[in-house]
Amino acid sequence: MPTDQAHNRAEAFFDMVLRRPVVTLAAAALFVVAMGTQLTGLTKDTSIDAFLAPDSPTRIYRDQVREVFGLEDAVVIAVTGEGADGIFTPEGLDFVRDLSDQVGMIAGVDPERVTSLSTEKNIYANGEEIVIERFLENATADAASARAVRDAVYRIPLYQGLLVSNDGRGTLIAAEIIDGDRAETIYQEIRNIAAVTPDGIEVHIAGEGAAQGYLAAYIDADAKVLQPIAFLAILLVIGVAFRTLFAVIASIAVIAVTLTGALGSMAALGIPYFAITGALPVILIGISIVDAVHILSVYYSKSARHAGEGKRQIILQTMVEIWRPVFLTTLTTIAGFAAITATATMPPMQYFALFAMVGLVLALLASLTVLPCLLLVYRRHDSPVAERRAERDPQSAGWLPSLGHNMAQRHIASLAVLAVLVTGFGLQANQLSVDRKLMSNFRAEEPIRVADEVINRGFAGSNYIDIVVESREPEGILNPQSLQRIEALQRYAEGLPHVEKSIAITDYLKLMNRSLSGDDPYAYQLPQSHEKAAQYMLLYSASADPSDFEDEIDVEFQKALVRVHMTTDRFSEFAPAVENLRTYIAEEFADDLNANLSGRVTLAHDWIAPLGINHALSVAASLLAVTLVSMLVFRSFTLGILTIVPVALTLLSIYGVMAMTDIWLEPATFMFAAIALGLGVDFPIHMIDRMQYWREQGLTFFQAIERLYEGPARALFINCVAIAAGFSLLMLSTLPTINRFGLLTAVALVSGFVTSILFLPAMVRMLRPRRLFPSELARPNAVASGALSGNAALVFAVTVGIAAWPSTALAQTLSDGDTVAARMEARAEGATLRQTLIMTMSNSRGTTRTRRAELVRLKQNGVRRTMIRFLAPGNIRGTSFLTFDYEARDKADDQWIFLPALRRERRISANDRGDYFFSTDFTYEDIKDATKFDPADYRFVTLRAEKLGQRDTLVVSLLPQSPEISRELGYGRVQAWIDPSSWMPLRADYWDVAGNRLKTVRITSFRRVSGIWTPLRIEAANHKTGHKTVFSFSQIDYSADIGTSQLSVRALKNAL
């Protein structure tokens, strides 16, 4: 029999290992020392660039931009003053000048590229001449001259928000870093220099350069705290579980081999330690002891039961019995990590998975060789825990075996409960979103986060998109058409959400034009001819340093850089800007001028955007890899599927929990799924392997289950606790993203364990795999149902990936958006209204359902009360919905629903105004707002006039006022065709928050009733689902006698 052969081969192998224990141990010690020496060579790379492959187009392009315009990451120092003059006092300005000088002298900072009030220049006219001089040429003599500096700076629009704050009290110093490796030191040195400030002056240090430095410091601090604590915690769990010193020593040995091996090989291969690598040692400590726990658990149990046998014999028996599941679980965990390596596009993640795999192999080797040898050379000892268990009467089995027995006995009920729970949570999972905010890496109270907020609040923002506009010909940029197109691009960019300001050569040319026109404010415009523009450039270079413009234009005037400043570093907020700008330049810059995006924000966009799809791929690949490996090792299709089902279900639920608790999918949480999968699958594998073993020994299914819960389940429990404890410790990390990663992985592991322990026997009993029930044929539907769960996970994961990208409005700023908003808002809607509403809902297959309802509305004393009462069909009859919508903005709506089956009202949250109203294609907000758009929710921009059918309409772009509102409404943007005679939106196209086309709503019939424009038929077509809803209104009565008592909670309850 092949099993016997494997058995004999295994026995021969371990016999050989145990023959020369000292040699094995010495070799292991040598290995640890050799790899340990490598650790000193480990380098750190905490930059964001690290997340993009070196050959990615975005990174290549950005490097080119760096070369041409010489732009490097900068530390941004905000200096703000408290008094009325802010920093524009003699002390304030002297402080700024000194600080700029000192920062310029720090090693690693480019002294030529420190930008501040003391380096920037004033441009103004002096008669016919253009004068260019530094704002702070000399020490500031008195308050008057300080104020004169302020007036001079604020006269130049392009400096506002960039060099000086919008409120006139602060200024920025930007220092570019040429040596990224010194980012941390530079940040610290600037902090030291700025530690002493004059009274009333505050200094905040932020910017990408600072963030990198800060992050590096964080990671160091983390490693120093986390790793020893994780190490001690895991040892503590093991110590408590076995109560022997040996278990602790053995674990230390295995951890030492694993850690030094994995990290040492990383150092030896020159792979840097990335921001996310911080989690690797803790993970390695956790996973390395898994195998050791199983081996020790079996050993102590055998040793207690067979006290008379020789130690060597017991060790040999232990290893022969346990090597297989230990080997299999390592193999499947490796398969999980291998899938990440294969599918991740970000180098830090690939390396993370790769070296986790190295660690796993080493942990397996150490557990199968070093551990038995250690056992052999150590004195014979027993675990008091195992002894007690051996002495216990087998009849008085604890709660765990009886639990296992019961769950298997009532397998249908158990699985029904599981199915309902998983369905509930799993269905939430498609709400999961991908997002990232660099600053959320830091705790809210950290100085860098405070600084970032100060800069984004008072200035134009520390985040930027660079747009490089390139002409085919040298000097092409100076053509008036080119300059105008650059200016149009700037205006477009400034209209996008979260864009505060843009800066380009056009701003300087306009300034010079003004200066040369005797500072005439109307002359703040672009020069009208190429010659004039060229003259200005020449004039400037004659009066000042020609390199002043190297940030904005190259020496041949062929490339110009437009820097777009944004006040957000959150992906979901800046992504629409990047995507809209890409669309804009693709349409507008495709001829003799072309343009490309670069800059920090673009870079961040391009590596975060594919995260969702990468995640879906890596989870799908891990699932597949682990399933295939399990199928192969168990030589059973059904068992392969069974190993993966508990952990896949757990993952689905965790995604649901993530969506419900607003935890984003981001780089740190990206990997939890694959890791949890790789580790969590150990539970079912051990359980199935043991079941198979005992079934082969002739035990009945239920006896096998009981045995399973007596021994191996306990070892699994120890492992679960130890690893979950390790991951939970990541919550002590100073990095919030690492906290979330730790939490999710720990929760996923524990739920994977609980799901396996509670439900796996029930699943096995249900599917009756042939390998465990040899007398029967496995039922074919078993396979189908298992495969379905995998598919569901895959489908969901892909959906998440596709649904994740926001892209919002392109809004051309015309003047009368506000008027449209006001006119629409002012449209009469009557104080009271009673009407009958027929809702016809059809799906993509054309199946139609109709509901009839009565709508009653009363507007009185600043409250709009609306009640909708369903009259037909029978399954919804009597259900009523009541809302109080308050005019006062700060007062939340009150909403109730009356359900006939409860016969009482139920208070419902009014927060979900973007939710669909009773499965129609209208949201609660749509229903409430009655064909209006609330100006408090939207920014109106009139785009153009356009004929819609026979009617003249105004096409208006509606952009939600904030991302929060956008999320609440469920709309990223709306484009409406508004009839200027009635101010009714005859058509409105909606896009979802991710920028996908969502639905189109049309008012296909309307007329004046009692002098009030009233829709008679509204049609909504959902483009995503193919669903359609038609609302038809009849029996419209604006003069109905309606009092507040008819629109009250009492009326809701008493209605017949």
Next chain:
Amino acid sequence: MRFEMVGRTPWLLIPVGVFFAGQADAQEVSVDNEVELRAALETADEDVQLTQLEWNVRVDSELSPSIAARISGRLRVDGSDRLDPGKPDQSNRSSLNRRHLLGEAGEIELREAFIDLNFEPVSIRLGKQQIVWGQADGLKVLDIVNPQSFREFILEDFDASRIPLWSAKAEVQLGPVDVQVFWIPDHSFHDIPEQGAAFELTSSRFLPPVGPDDAPIVLDDARPSGLKDDFGGQLSLLAGGWDLTFNLLRHHADRPVFSVTAEGGNTIASRVYDRQMTLGGSFAKALGEFVIRGEIGYAWGRAINVTQAANDVDRIVEADALSYVVAVDWRSSDTFISAQFFQDRLIDAGPGLLRPRNDEYATFYLRQTLLRDTLEVDFKSLVNFDDGDVLLRPRLLYDITPSIQLSLAADLFFGKPDGVFGQFEEQSRVSLAMIARF
């Protein structure tokens, strides 16, 4: 004679319902029929628990803009006859509120018959009706105005299991406050399944106390005399986004306690519907995505059974009782999740209680609608902390058409044989139902 007429009214409703179903003009008279066919199989022994046809007819009529009326009735025929075996004696119900029994397996009941008079700001409802208080789901603190049928223990929807009573209710709006007062002259109490019924209460907390001598107890079927009318009132208002009510009820408890006395060598247990006063209140408020709600009630001198009381002859003592529920709900378009905690505490009760001093329950409810509201998956669980008992209720509800619904459900009891849920472990069931509305 008059009672006979009332009792037979539902008979007339069935043909009326069928006749008017397609013809009624919604403005004046609307007729709703609901027919449910349901079968339930016990999971333990695969016995059929229920094969039932239930027909509900409801006729609503607007007689004038200020006068409306409703009459509704229910026909039930259960082929298995295990929930109400034989002919129940109905002595818990007033003579005006009894079901009309159709042999052993069927019954017909007038559910509601009331007239609404609306004269702003006063509205009055007169007749047989349900008065519902409180904010809790599936647990009762303030929802005690009407008694309830325990034919299927607590598995039936409260709307179906609540026993409507002949009552007069008046409501008036006074500024921001709604005032409700009512008078209930109908002395009907809980329908408790008789011996041999599938959901017969066997947990000792519901039964007459057994003495140390283990003498057989004879249950006295006689309806207690000297019953008084119930009356109560509620103030409700919306203040700062809070739905608040304050409630006061003077009433007989609907669940009997047993007065145990020795008579001629026999131990007789007679039902006592204790007269008590309950003061309470409820709240609900939306907080962001969540809704919190709760209710509290305090009853003075609630009668409770004890095994043996020092200065007592009938094994009944009185104690004040405080009960409350707190709950939190979360809802999205398709999902509803709710968790509740319930506690019923006896204040200053002596020893020998048959029930826990602090009776505690928690419930969890998850409902997910799918396929545009045509499929509903829901899961309810109730846990009793003292007995460590659990009731799990997964259910699938599918609308085949807007008027035909299919339901597949399981009601699974787990726990000790003497526990509140464990007593029905053998009654755990899966059921399939089809519901038609027209």
